[in-house]
Amino acid sequence: MKVEIRRDGDIRRVTLLNHAKLNTVNSPILEEMARAFAVEEDIRAVVLTGEGDRAFIGGADISEMGAIRTPEVGRAFISRIHAVNSAIRACPVPVIARIQGWCLGAGMEIAAACDLRVSAEEAKFGMPEVRVGIPSVVEAAMLPNLIGWGRTRRLLLLAETLDARTVEEWGFLERVVPRAGLDAAVEEWLHLLREAGPRAIRDQKALISRWEGLTLDEGIEAGVGAFGQAFTTDEPARMMGAFLNRKR
DSSP states (O other): OOEEEEEETTEEEEEEOOGGGTTOBOHHHHHHHHTTTOOOTTOOEEEEEESSSSEEEOOBOHHHHTTOOSHHHHHHHHHHHHHHHHHHHHOSSOEEEEEOSEEETHHHHHHHHSSEEEEETTOEEEOOGGGGTOOOOGGGGGHHHHHOHHHHHHHHHHOOEEEHHHHHHHTSOSEEEOGGGHHHHHHHHHHHHHHSOHHHHHHHHHHHHHHTTSOHHHHHHHHHHHHHHGGGSSHHHHHHHHHHHHHO
């Protein structure tokens, strides 16, 4: 197995175990990863990372891609990457990308599919696909919403390698910290998620995903419905009651 799935209380930790190859992904690894984000009802968040300090995900396996000779095989391979990203986006709880090293190609697409991204300041980012004769695809389509069209063109057409502070400035990363503080930063976020209502967090993630494909008016209407649905459980009454009692 190249993907470790570990339960840590109410957190699921998913680790890609391919350190010797910079945690690059091939078809068997991708198929394992696509199954890693179906979580139990009491899980509050998922943390996704790569083994070791050298790479989060160093991209897709060039040796496997280099053997592709037909469009059908190419579509099948890239669809496996998309399946992982779809599983992350469909995961009912927030998925945090813990990025500690190289984050390239498919790795950057997988990070884009996550809800929150925190990186060590030593990490490096890039979309080098055009340098090996292929376009950047699937969840690279999310990049314009994250970093803008001009920066997306720069990233995909020039295939530059960028540092963490640059991509944080661009809006791809929510936080950059020294490597020694990476785990502490992840734990801070997990603490904040645990302070929120578990149903509310799931509802909020689902609503954010819906907003991506809706007009402003449609998004507002979807929010009205989501707010009403929140009161089908006792979570709002319990949490608001606790808040009011604490203020007295």
